[in-house]
Amino acid sequence: MTVQLGMPSPRGPAGGGPRPEGPRQSRGGRPELEGLQDRYGRVATDLRLSLTDKCNLRCTYCMPAEGLPWLAKDAVLTAEEIVRLVRIGVRDLGVRELRLTGGEPLVRADVVEIVAALRAEHPELPIALTTNGVGLDRKAEALKAAGLTRLNVSLDTLHPEAFAELTRRPVLDRVLAGIEAADAAGLGPIKVNAVLMPGVNDADAPELLAWCLERGYELRFIEQMPLDADHGWTRNGMITAAEIRDLLGTRFRLTPDPRARDGAPAERFEVRALPAGQDVSGDASGGGGDDGTGAAGAEQAGPVLGTVGIIASVTEPFCADCRRTRITAEGKVMSCLFSHEETDLRPLLRSGAPDADVAARWQDAMWAKPKAHGMDHTGLGAADFVQPDRTMSAIGG
Numbered sequence: 001m002t003v004q005l006g007m008p009s010p011r012g013p014a015g016g017g018p019r020p021e022g023p024r025q026s027r028g029g030r031p032e033l034e035g036l037q038d039r040y041g042r043v044a045t046d047l048r049l050s051l052t053d054k055c056n057l058r059c060t061y062c063m064p065a066e067g068l069p070w071l072a073k074d075a076v077l078t079a080e081e082i083v084r085l086v087r088i089g090v091r092d093l094g095v096r097e098l099r100l101t102g103g104e105p106l107v108r109a110d111v112v113e114i115v116a117a118l119r120a121e122h123p124e125l126p127i128a129l130t131t132n133g134v135g136l137d138r139k140a141e142a143l144k145a146a147g148l149t150r151l152n153v154s155l156d157t158l159h160p161e162a163f164a165e166l167t168r169r170p171v172l173d174r175v176l177a178g179i180e181a182a183d184a185a186g187l188g189p190i191k192v193n194a195v196l197m198p199g200v201n202d203a204d205a206p207e208l209l210a211w212c213l214e215r216g217y218e219l220r221f222i223e224q225m226p227l228d229a230d231h232g233w234t235r236n237g238m239i240t241a242a243e244i245r246d247l248l249g250t251r252f253r254l255t256p257d258p259r260a261r262d263g264a265p266a267e268r269f270e271v272r273a274l275p276a277g278q279d280v281s282g283d284a285s286g287g288g289g290d291d292g293t294g295a296a297g298a299e300q301a302g303p304v305l306g307t308v309g310i311i312a313s314v315t316e317p318f319c320a321d322c323r324r325t326r327i328t329a330e331g332k333v334m335s336c337l338f339s340h341e342e343t344d345l346r347p348l349l350r351s352g353a354p355d356a357d358v359a360a361r362w363q364d365a366m367w368a369k370p371k372a373h374g375m376d377h378t379g380l381g382a383a384d385f386v387q388p389d390r391t392m393s394a395i396g397g
């Protein structure tokens with residue numbers, strides 16, 4: 001059951017703009033805030049905005065085979081509404097980074113126009129897009145010309161049968177063509193996202209890493225989270241970060257990346273080849289002799305080939321440093337991926353309310369952000385964890 005948060009706020013200054021200086025007043029039980037603060041001292045500066053709930057793939061960990069009932073066309077935010085929300089976020093609320101996601105953002109016909117309009121207003125804003133890569137070969141150059149900064153593409157395996165099993169669509173070639181086109185268009189550094197599913201593509205992990213390293217792409221493995229439509233996720237049935245490090249350790253030596261993590265979901269590792277004779281890829285016994293991340297032996301393992309990231313939302317959560325605020329395709333703020341509360345900004349956007357009211361309601365939503373995993377503690381799969389009604393595709397991953 002989803003709770004709708006947020007009552008219309010008292011009218012702010014007409015036309016929006018920075019909130020006037022003045023005595024700090026309590027508003028609806030929360031203090032007057034600067035930006036998108038929450039009760040736990042975190043400040044959201046990273047906006048993840050969903051362009052659509054629709055998708056042309058049906059990844060088993062995200063969508064059901066039959067798809068979902070899509071939002072009606074007039075329920076989805078228009079390009080103008082999106083541009084206005086980003087304006088409010090950047091100008092008034094401290095947003096410093098934008099990611100366009102979905103659903104599949106490339107299925108939105110005006111995606112290039114949206115990027116161009118955002119870029120025209122925000123010359124310096126990093127604007128990234130996360131895509132499944134289908135159709136990217138035809139859009140990459142236009143996205144670059146419109147001002148997109150960079151791209152993350154999801155690719156779980158290089159094997160056509162496993163790809164078709166995971167995504168329920170036989171379109172691996174199209175995704176590979178999309179990644180190549182994006183790289184050629186200058187949308188790098190390309191990051192590749194992979195979810196490992198036991199018995200389907202987990203054994204492909206070292207091969208996928210080798211493929212990415214050869215091309216200069218940064219691969220990140222994402223622990224599967226309970227955000228699938230089929231509610232098929234189980235804590236014991238998912239591949240953990242530790243298992244991913246072991247899998248990669250059959251072929252590579254991983255050592256912690258010395259660069260600061262800086263609130264990013266991905267923990268990064270530098271990757272080196274194992275010394276000759278230690279490569280046991282395909283052998284589950286593990287080649288590193290440890291958890292695959294030991295610094296010992298790194299110096300004998302040759303030069304750094306690149307980096308790999310592991311996004312361990314389940315077993316090594318990073319909620320304490322969370323800087324993300326999300327807006328769904330129909331204009332609801334979700335303060336956390338696992339929120340049960342949603343704050344609808346669309347009625348304000350469509351009723352002529354000033355920017356300051358929209359900003360205030362967005363702040364209300366973020367003030368109520370749960371501590372972690374939609375609760376007051378971490379624990380995906382814990383007894384008191386309740387999977388949100390929305391799938392990853394409907395939230396905006």
Ligand SMILES: Nc1nc2c(ncn2[C@@H]2O[C@H](COP(=O)(O)OP(=O)(O)OP(=O)(O)O)[C@@H](O)[C@H]2O)c(=O)[nH]1
Nearest residue numbers: 130152191193222264265266311313322324337397
């Ligand atoms: N639990 C959790 N997972 C997240 C969050 N943000 C991103 N992720 C996971 O990380 C995956 C990859 O996210 P991307 O869209 O590629 O972006 P990113 O890793 O945040 O961005 P960059 O590294 O800056 O490119 C998402 O699909 C989620 O599975 C978050 O706030 N909470």
Ligand SMILES: C[S@@+](CC[C@H](N)C(=O)[O-])C[C@H]1O[C@@H](n2cnc3c(N)ncnc32)[C@H](O)[C@@H]1O
Nearest residue numbers: 061062102103104131132154193224225392397
């Ligand atoms: C929801 S998709 C949206 C963008 C685009 N359709 C794509 O697949 O890249 C964003 C990311 O969420 C990831 N994702 C989807 N469902 C997930 C789940 N249950 N657990 C972890 N990651 C998931 C996907 O692998 C993808 O990298």
Ligand code: SF4
Nearest residue numbers: 055059062103132393
């Ligand atoms: S992960 Fe992305 S590509 Fe796969 S079904 Fe979900 S939204 Fe679509």
Ligand code: SF4
Nearest residue numbers: 319322336337372373
């Ligand atoms: S689960 Fe929620 S609080 Fe934790 S990192 Fe993700 S969005 Fe942030």
